[in-house]
Amino acid sequence: MRSKPFTLSCARATFYDRDMSDKYDITFTVNGDKRTIRVEPRRSLADALREDCGLTGTHLGCEHGVCGACTVLIDDQPVRSCLMFAVQAEGTRVRTVEGLAIGDKLHPLQQAFWDHHGLQCGFCTPGFLMLAVGILERRPDIAEPELREALSSNLCRCTGYQNILKSVLAAAAEMRK
Amino acid sequence: MRWVGRPLPRYEDPVLLRGRGRYTADLAQSARILRFVRSPLARGNILAVSSPPDVPIITPAVLGDVKPICPRLDRPDYVPVAQPILADERVTYVGEPIAAVIAGTAAEAEDLAEQVTIEIEAETPVVTLDQALAPGAPLVHDIAPRNTLIDARFETPGIAAALAAAHQLIEFTFTSGRQSAVPLEARTAVAAFDAATGRVTLSASTQMPHLLRTGIADVLGIAESELRVIAPEVGGGFGQKMALIPEYVVAVWAARHFACTVAWIEDRLENLTASFHxxxxxxxxxxxxxxxxxxxxxxxxxxxxxxxxxxxxxxxxxxxxxxxxxxxxxxxxxxxxxxxxxxxxxxxxxxxxxxxxxxxxxxxxxxxxxxxxxxxxxxxxxxxxxxxxxxxxxxxxxxxxxxxxxxxxxxxxxxxxxxxxxxxxxxxxxxxxxxxxxxxxxxxxxxxxxxSPAFAARRMVITPGFERVELAMDPSGFLEARIGSSPHGQGLKTSLAQLIADEIGVVPSAIRVVAGDTDRSPYGWGTFASRSLVIAGGACKLAAATLRERLQTVASQILEAAASDIEISDGRAFVRGTDLGVEVCQLARTAYHQSHRFPAIAETGLSAVATYDPxxxxxxxxxxxxxxxxxxxxxxxxxxxxxxxxxxxxxxxxxxxxxxxxxxxxxxxxxxxxxxxxxxxxxxxxxxxxxxxxxxxxxxxxxxxxxxxxxxxxxxxxxxxxxxxxxxxxxxxxxxxxxxxxxxxxxxxxxxxxxxxxxxxxxxxxxxxxxxxxxxxxxxxxx
Amino acid sequence: MKPVSFRYFAPRTVDQALELLATHGGEGKILAGGQSLVPAMNFRLARPASLIDINRIDSLDYVREDGGELRIGALARHARFEGPVAGGALGAFLPRVARHIGHLPIRTRGTFCGSIAHADPASEWCLLAATLDAGFLVVSRRGRRNVRPNEYFVGALTTILEPDELLTEIRLPLLGEDWRTGFAEFSRRAGDFALAMCAAFLRFEDDRIVEARIGLGGATDRPSRIAAAEALLTGSEGAPDIFREAGNIAAETIDPLEDIHASAEYRRDLVRAMVARALDQASAR
Structure with missing residues (x-):
């Protein structure tokens, strides 16, 4: 390994004369923990979370940005982690499904999905939860038609979406309290 | 307290909501990654498959005497065709696996797969029904004339007269396009070789673990006990995951051959092109x-x-x-x-x-x-x-x-x-x-x-149907129901717990339903055909009734009353009409630890097995x-x-x-x-x-x-x-x-x-x- | 579906980026939002040997009004346009278009200029740029040039951008309050690529249309204005019948794309409907 740490304080964070298989050390915050991992440039953020951070709650359903199962929050914004390279996450604050609950206490969205049967096989659930967290944190009062449109970002094959919408509406009401 | 009929939140959910559910790909952490080289053409003769010297490939020749998959119906109007695990002489559809490579990561496996060269002498494919049924159409399988694999007929004697006598005859052709189930989790397998036992544990995204074990053991020519199949969390199936696939066979073969852990994680392109339609x-x-x-x-x-x-x-x-x-x-x-x-x-x-x-x-x-x-x-x-x-x-x-x-x-x-x-x-x-x-x-x-009667009527050589349930209470009074069905999102574990709870008189939170593991659950047919709640549910009810009787027997002895006077409700056994009773957990402990007092249940203890085949x-x-x-x-x-x-x-x-x-x-x-x-x-x-x-x-x-x-x-x-x-x-x-x-x-x-x-x-x-x-x-x- | 290996560069300044492009641009790609490039890389359809990631060039992250124009820097992301970024008719128009672009997480990352550089026929921003005759600021170590849409768009996914060039800014006219606007798009599912869409801009004086811009996207290999339809409308009062006629003209004028989602014939049908609807919307405002 010939790579040296990628630091943003470095004025010229460019890399010359490297082999393609060279790996970079990147440092970012995941669910509040600062982590440094060593990755190839081609490593997606999703793969880095799953394989280098051991956070397998982020799922891969299509790897081309349509299904949304891999949705995570980067600096509180929902993004498709299959469409971002891990090296691009240097210095960011990443939140995944594993960071939602505080100890035994589920996040209001997790609780609402449980109460309202907002999941069946559960594969799309982490992506929907993170998408919904990203939406509700910015717009706690979002109206149903707009919410429906925003939640149309992700695919679910089991629920027909009805209970997902119901769950998110219930969580929104709870989070406004 | 009755549990059936209540919208009980699912016991399956908390782990999934926390992102801690283990789907098959989550188990691939230290595995070598298997990647298939697939046919780019729909039809033709394979002339050569080659790779650079430093890229070893798994080909049909390497697989040796692994048998093809040959599903059967016992009826003369069916032509059984055999599917090779890897295409050998012919390719028959785009996406058909021809060879496989193994590497340290998925990306490297893709790199290697790109280095495999396949030469195919292309032929014009038959794609549509019209093409396949046209007179003189090229045959997909030489043994199936007119490309017809099954040709079933039914006719009542009076049909011609009824058609002739009709006041109105409505006639049209209705067509359905080709569709795909698209479970959000594509198919995935992790095959782990255990050097101590020589067994392979295959974790796979499947709807029918036992049948998968049977199918793989048959084509590999091994005893079923050499293979353990686990269906961990399964991200949807909808039928697509109820068939034996060549990819899983190769994964198990490779784990045995290389004595290591091998994972195949289907990507979405493979799923849409080469999984089932x-x-x-x-x-x-x-x-x-x-x-x-x-x-x-x-x-x-x-x-x-x-x-x-x-x-x-x-x-x-x-x-x-x-x-x-x-x-x-x-x-x-x-x-x-x-x-x-x-x-x-x-x-x-x-x-x-x-x-x-x-x-x-x-x-x-x-x-x-x-x-x-x-x-x-x-x-x-x-x-x-x-x-x-x-x-x-x-x-x-x-x-x-x-x-x-x-x-x-x-x-x-x-x-x-x-x-x-x-x-x-x-x-x-x-x-x-x-x-x-x-x-x-x-x-x-x-x-x-x-x-089984319904599937027998179809004359399936492998005739699905029954479900068996093994129900056992442990000394702490906790119940475990081991089922052959293999739920993957249906909430079956919660529903079955509700059924069992009512039948015995305990709370559903004291019941763990175990499914999807051939080492842990009785042989069963998996989850498909809207069957699991009906059949596994029926078996649960039968087993629970038997277990309740055994609990009543134990309670009658402890409480010194007739078994027929014992009621069990909300986790407590008591003499009907009195406040004389014993907690089920206490009763269980006594049944195990003072078994000499209960000769009537000496053979079974606090367990029961039932089979239901409606x-x-x-x-x-x-x-x-x-x-x-x-x-x-x-x-x-x-x-x-x-x-x-x-x-x-x-x-x-x-x-x-x-x-x-x-x-x-x-x-x-x-x-x-x-x-x-x-x-x-x-x-x-x-x-x-x-x-x-x-x-x-x-x-x-x-x-x-x-x-x-x-x-x-x-x-x-x-x-x-x-x-x-x-x-x-x-x-x-x-x-x-x-x-x-x-x-x-x-x-x-x-x-x-x-x-x-x-x-x-x-x-x-x-x-x-x-x-x-x-x-x-x-x-x-x-x- | 993992990409082939590539070299990764993360320049901090435009100059650094241009230097890298001069060296690696030929077999490399600029990575901005990555919402079109990365899927293509995951399918291994795109196999750049180098990626020059411009996301760390803070100086490109801006949207500002300047001299009657809206200037959009190369890192301005789609989501920014869902909220107010400018005054005038353009400022009111942008959020209505932005919500049609992919989905929320796509808009969080994808950039306005990245869409223009990618030049997908179904890009809403390409349509907007073409309809409003935007200015495209293109720079390289060889110099800078200001390009107009009619020469910029060459075909589907093809522009005049050279391998060493970086599209740093788009300039759109702000449009006075006398402009009325309409936008209609047809896609199969929410967030899908447009099979046809129309952006309509009408300037009224004394209840008559004195200037019309009608742009079509999604239906053809590149966005285009329909001059004959614009001419038809100019001078009219803008009644539904003439809007239908404008739609018919547009449908007959174009050379539609064909794919599994829409035949040429169907795209003409959609163009007819989208033009009429965009114009109805514009006249209603």
Whole structure:
């Protein structure tokens, strides 16, 4: 390994004369923990979370940005982690499904999905939860038609979406309290 | 406290909500990654497969004496074709695995796979039903003349006379495009070799772990005990994960051969091109009616494009034979003739997909009813009233016994909810404004929870059916139910816990249901065919009743009362009418630790085993869709969707509704959106989710559900299956609604999916093009 | 579906980026939002040997009004346009278009200029740029040039951008309050690529249309204005009948794309409907 740490304080964070298989050390915050991992440039953020951070709650359903199962929050914004390279996450604050609950206490969205049967096989659930967290944190009062449109970002094959919408509406009401 | 009937939140959920559910790919952390080199051509001779010296590849020669997959039906009208694990001499569809490589990471495995060179002498493929059935068509398999893998027939003696005597003969061809189940988790396997035992543990995203073990052991020529199959969390299946696939065989072979852990994680491109497809059917239908709308006869020619091979264990007979046997659905059909063919082509093989044939035949028959009603000047409800089965049990013309249901009551209830009269008035007003609304109805009955008699009737050599449950209480009073079914999102563990809790008198939170592990659960058939709650549920009830008796025996001795006077409720056994009692946990401890006091249960202890193998039970429902068609773009918007469902006794109504929601969403997808498209060369043009259109929340309307609960004797829990009904009924309702909306233009829909483009084509053909002003033809019916 | 290996560069300044492009641009790609490029890389359809990631060039992250124009820097992301970014008719118009672009997480990352550089026929921003005759600021170590849409768009996914060039800014006219706007798009599902869409801009004086811009996207290999339809409308009062006629003209004028989702014939049908609807919307405002 010939790579040296990628630091943003470095004025010229460019890399010359490297082999393609060279790996970079990147440092970012995941669910509040600062982590440094060593990755190839081609490593997606999703793969880095799953394989280098051991956070397998982020799922891969299509790897081309349509299904949304891999949705995570980067600096509180929902993004498709299959469409971002891990090296691009240097210095960011990443939140995944594993960071939602505080100890035994589920996040209001997790609780609402449980109460309202907002999941069946559960594969799309982490992506929907993170998408919904990203939406509700910015717009706690979002109206149903707009919410429906925003939640149309992700695919679910089991629920027909009805209970997902119901769950998110219930969580929104709870989070406004 | 009764637990059955309550919308209990699922025990399955917390782990999934926390992102701690372990799906198969989550178990691949230290595995070597297997990658398949797949055929880029649909048909041809393999001339050479080669790779650079530093890229070792797994080829058929390397696999040695691994046997092909050869599913069988015991009937003369079926041609068994063998599917090689890796294509050897011939390629028969795009995506067929030819060779495999193994590397440290998925990316490196893809790099290696790109270095494998395949030379194929290309031939012109047969892709469509018409191509495959054309006289002189090239054969996909030399042993299958006319590319026909199955050719089943049924005919009643009076069919010709009934057709001849008909007052109205309605005739059309209904077609369904090819579709894919698209579980959100694609297929995945992790095969781990254990050096100590020499066994391989295969974790796989499967709906039937035991059958997978049987299938792999058979082709590898090993004892089943050398292999343990685990279905961890499974991210949806819908039928696509109930067949044996070559990829899993190679994974197990490689784990054994290289004595390591090997993972294969299917990507979405592979899933859309080379996993199983479904539907792709054509039904030529003739329906004979008398003047008052009574259905006299159905004459059907059913053709299913089943792709390149037959799936194990269901075989490629699954769709044609289901269509043949179940075409009459909820209606009395006095005379019936049908021919059902499974036709091979150079396309991806077919497997069962939620509904199996019935989404297509229900749509065809429901279109038949609406067409007949229009021809006879009858209302769509009236013609159905005249023909729906009302006396139960009813033996259908094909000999299928339908248990008690509420076919007509469900329809009447749905019609009341929707208020036909109000809709028709609104429809007239809207038409005057150039807005085209339509209402479509779909009535159906679906066989659920079929036991071995149903599959034996299909003459499957491997005949699924029974489920066995092993129930045991541990010394702390906690129950474990080990089942052969293999749930993957259906909430079955919660529903079964509710059933067992009521039968014994304990709380469901004290019950753990263990499934999906061939080392831990009894041999069973997995989860498919809307069967698990009916059959595994029935077995749970039987086992729980036996265990309750054993608990009563122990309690009677502790409490010094007659066993018949012992009641168990809320985790406490007590003498009826007294406050004399003992906690079940105490009772369990005593039964284990002072066993000498209870010779009556010496042989079994606090455990019980039961098997249930019913004939099957019919669920029924009525779906009504209200749509608006934008005739400038062809866009269909579903304004309202109502379901009146009769799934018998509801064990967990919240879970039942969830099954209906999801089923209807897939039915709407089948009706309006999803289609696998091949070009003439047999290449798939829908290899991404940007092109294969799984609907989003924006396309799926709110689904309004009402329940009827016919308590059948065909299911000992009273519960009927509910996994597939939504998908079976929805397409017919949508297509009838679109047809109703377009009736003023003289356009009816006889295909699915019905795309906006196709709607405009049909309008244009009817002389109502969007380029001229869109206006209905004078004198056409008004629906 | 993992991409082939590539070299990764993360320049901090435009100059650094241009230097890298001069060296690696030929077999490399600029990575901005990555919402089109990365899927293509995951399918291994795009196999750049180098990626020059411009996301760290803070100086490109801006949207500002300047001299009657809206200037959009290369890192301005789609989501930014869902909220107010400018005054005038353009400012009101942008959020209505932005919500049609993919989905929320796509809009969080994808950039306005990235869409223009990618030049997908179904790009809403390409349509907007073409309809409003935007200015495209293109720089390289060889110099800078200001390009107009009619020369910029060459075909589907093809522009005049050279391998060493970076599209740093788009300039759109702000449009006075006398402009009325309409936008109509047809796609199969929410967030899907447009099969046809129309952006309509009408300037009224004394209840008559004195200037019309009608742009079409999604239906043809590149966005285009329909001069004949614009001419038809100019001077009229803008009644529904003439809007239908404009739609018919547009449908007959174009050379539509064909794919599995829409035949040429169907795209003409959609163009007819989208033009009429965009114009109805514009006249209603």
């Amino acid at each position: 479904a539907r792709d059917q054509r039904v030529h239908l003739r329906g004979a009616f008398d003047a008052d709308g009574s259905l006299l006869a159905i004459d059907a020619d059913i053709q299913c494009n089943v792709g390149a091979y037959s799936n194990f264990p269901a075989t490629c007979g699954v769709e044609p034979l289901m269509a043949l046997a179940d075409m009459p659905g909820p209606y009395r059909v006095p005379e019936y003739r049908a021919r059902a063919r499974g036709v091979a082509s150079n396309t991806c093989p077919m497997a069962p997909y939620r509904g199996v044939s019935r989404p297509v035949i229900t749509a065809a028959v429901e279109r038949l009813m609406d067409c007949a009603a229009a021809r006879l000047g009858l209302d769509v409800l009236a013609i159905r009233r005249r023909n729906l089965t009302a006396d139960f049990p009813h033996t259908s013309v094909t000999g299928v016994v339908q248990d008690a249901g509420s076919y007509r009551e469900a329809m009447e209830a749905a019609a009341r909810v929707v208020d036909f009269a109000e809709f028709r008035a609104r429809q007239q007003t809207a038409r005057a404004d150039g807005r085209w609304l339509g209402l479509g109805i779909s009535v159906f009955a679906e066989r659920t929870g079929p036991g 004939y099957g039970t019919f669920s029924n429902a009525c779906h009504i869709a209200v749509v608006e068609v934008d005739v400038a773009t062809g866009q269909v918007t579903i304004e309202r969707f109502v379901v009146v469902e009769d799934a018998g006794r509801l064990i967990n109504p919240m879970i039942v509704d969830g099954q209906v929601h999801g089923g209807v969403a897939q039915g709407i997808a089948n009706a309006l959106y999803e289609q696998v498209v091949y070009d003439d060369g047999g290449n798939i043009l829908t290899g991404s989710l940007a092109d294969y259109l799984v609907p989003t929340m924006a396309e799926i309307p709110e689904i309004e559900i009402h329940h009827l609960e016919t308590l059948t004797e065909a299911s000992i829990t009273g519960a009927k299956g509910v996994g597939e009904g939504g998908t079976i009924g929805a397409p017919a309702a949508v297509l009838n609604a679109v047809s109703d909306a377009l009736a003023p233009f003289g356009v009816g829909i006889f295909e699915m999916p019905i795309t906006p483009q196709r709607i405009l084509q049909l309008l244009r053909k009817a002389g109502c093009t969007a380029s001229s002003s869109v206006a209905p033809l004078a004198g056409r019916g008004s629906g």
